[in-house]
Amino acid sequence: xxxxxxxxxxxxxxxxxxxVGTFAFAVVLAVVAWKLVPKIRTTxxxxxxxxxxxxxxxxxAQREAKQLLEQYxxxxxxxxxxxxxxxxxxxxxxxxxxxxxxxQAEAEARRxxxxxxxxxxxxxxxxLAQLRTEIGALSVELASRVVGEAxxxxxxxxxxxxxxxDELEERxxxxxxx
Amino acid sequence: MSAPHILAAESGGExxxxxxxxxxxxxxxxxxxxxxxxxxxxxxxxxxxxIIVCAFAWAAFRKPKLVPxxxxxxxxxxxxxxxEQIARPALGKDSDRWMPxxxxxxxxxxxxxxxxxxxxxxxxxxxxxxxxxxxxxxxYVMMIFLGIKHQGLxxxxxxxxxxxxxxxxxxxxxxxxxxxxxxxxxxxxxSVRLFANMFAGHILLAFFATVxxxxxxxxxxxxxxxxGVVGLLMTIIMTGFEMFIQALQAFIFxxxxxxxxxxxxxxxx
Numbered sequence: 283x284x285x286x287x288x289x290x291x292x293x294x295x296x297x298x299x300x301x302v303g304t305f306a307f308a309v310v311l312a313v314v315a316w317k318l319v320p321k322i323r324t325t326x327x328x329x330x331x332x333x334x335x336x337x338x339x340x341x342x343a344q345r346e347a348k349q350l351l352e353q354y355x356x357x358x359x360x361x362x363x364x365x366x367x368x369x370x371x372x373x374x375x376x377x378x379x380x381x382x383x384x385x386q387a388e389a390e391a392r393r394x395x396x397x398x399x400x401x402x403x404x405x406x407x408x409x410l411a412q413l414r415t416e417i418g419a420l421s422v423e424l425a426s427r428v429v430g431e432a433x434x435x436x437x438x439x440x441x442x443x444x445x446x447x448d449e450l451e452e453r454x455x456x457x458x459x460x
Numbered sequence: 461m462s463a464p465h466i467l468a469a470e471s472g473g474e475x476x477x478x479x480x481x482x483x484x485x486x487x488x489x490x491x492x493x494x495x496x497x498x499x500x501x502x503x504x505x506x507x508x509x510x511i512i513v514c515a516f517a518w519a520a521f522r523k524p525k526l527v528p529x530x531x532x533x534x535x536x537x538x539x540x541x542x543x544e545q546i547a548r549p550a551l552g553k554d555s556d557r558w559m560p561x562x563x564x565x566x567x568x569x570x571x572x573x574x575x576x577x578x579x580x581x582x583x584x585x586x587x588x589x590x591x592x593x594x595x596x597x598x599x600y601v602m603m604i605f606l607g608i609k610h611q612g613l614x615x616x617x618x619x620x621x622x623x624x625x626x627x628x629x630x631x632x633x634x635x636x637x638x639x640x641x642x643x644x645x646x647x648x649x650x651s652v653r654l655f656a657n658m659f660a661g662h663i664l665l666a667f668f669a670t671v672x673x674x675x676x677x678x679x680x681x682x683x684x685x686x687x688g689v690v691g692l693l694m695t696i697i698m699t700g701f702e703m704f705i706q707a708l709q710a711f712i713f714x715x716x717x718x719x720x721x722x723x724x725x726x727x728x729x
Contacts, residue, residue: 290480290483290484292480292483292588292589292659293589294589295588295589295590295593296588296590298497298498298500298503299500299502299503299588299590299591300590300593300594301498302498302503302506302507303506303590303591303593303594303595304594306506306507306509306510306568306591306594307568307594307595307598309510309514310510310513310514310564310567310568311561311564313514313517313518314513314514314517314560314563314564314567314568315560315561315563315564315565316560318517318518318520318521318522319517319521319539319559319560319563319564320560321521321522321523321524322520322521322524322532322535322536322539323539323556323559323560324524325524325525325526326536326539328526329526332526
């Protein structure tokens with residue numbers, strides 16, 4: 283045992299171990315360092331990107347939403363003023379229409395009244411004309427009767443006048459139903 | 461070779477502490493074909509480490525998902541640890557470019573070292589200096605190559621030996637020291653630090669394990685019982701301590717590699 287130990291100085295490398303060690307390290311570097319580690323690095327970078335990108339996208343979405351909200355609010359305010367304006371306009375137009383209608387109605391009423399007055403006037407003129415012609419005849423008739431009876435007293439006179447008037451009424455009554 | 465085997469050789473009935481013979485391993489198949497003589501236990505440990513590291517990286521990083529699952533979670537924790545604790549402090553914004561090398565180196569050394577506490581195997585790979593030399597040599601060659609590439613042949617050595625802003629007279633002393641420490645001694649300190657820690661740790665564990673085995677099983681005596689129990693307890697405690705040392709040495713080796721690379725990319729001031 284001791285002889286074997288003396289033959290091997292632990293500070294002197296064995297050639298075969300140097301070769302194996304070089305080969306072993308080369309394999310590890312080729313497989314792990316060259317092939318596999320770059321993959322995890324790519325993935326870690328991608329993950330960082332994904333997280334940063336996600337945050338950025340969320341921020342963007344929030345900004346857009348805020349913008350949209352402001353836009354909607356502006357539109358809403360605009361719509362409100364527009365509605366108020368339309369209401370005001372409608373009220374004015376309504377008032378105008380009412381005024382116009384009233385004017386028309388008044389004109390119509392005036393026209394009707396004028397027409398009625400014209401008619402009445404015409405009829406009155408006609409009645410007057412007729413009366414004028416009739417009153418002559420009637421007066422002549424009345425006078426002849428007064429004279430013909432040879433009135434002696436006031437009672438007889440008034441009787442004659444009353445009778446005449448009754449006859450007149452009857453004549454009128456007889457004419458009316460026709 | 462296991463503990464009973466070592467002890468059986470010591471037939472004198474007297475306790476012998478294990479020594480450097482712990483690290484002598486013949487071919488795994490004694491009397492096998494000549495072309496398999498190179499396959500010893502430390503070689504097997506290193507090859508297994510290669511398989512474990514590659515298999516883990518394959519499982520974790522082959523098809524990485526944006527939302528990680530299973531092995532990828534562990535792999536990402538390891539990756540981020542190497543990036544934040546090793547690469548970033550030394551390399552800054554160059555970190556991502558050097559992460560593949562640093563991660564592979566760290567993982568490989570860590571697994572090789574931890575083989576020292578895996579039952580049955582129980583031998584850290586770098587306890588054989590050849591494996592530490594290979595790792596340090598690769599870093600050394602990279603360091604020299606990158607230094608000349610980024611700072612020029614003259615500029616690189618000038619930056620190492622004549623850091624600006626010092627009194628002229630000081631350079632007489634400083635220049636040889638800087639040259640010696642950076643160009644000559646670095647690969648040795650870099651590899652021997654890893655090797656010696658694993659070597660000593662293995663001897664320490666073997667010593668306490670042998671004490672426990674000898675005094676509790678081989679030669680159980682009332683007087684030796686206490687010593688055996690102490691040996692057993694110390695074996696358990698030291699196993700935990702060794703796991704810490706093994707992880708720490710993998711970390712230190714990679715930190716130094718990162719700082720050497722950084723020194724070559726940009727002149728140290």
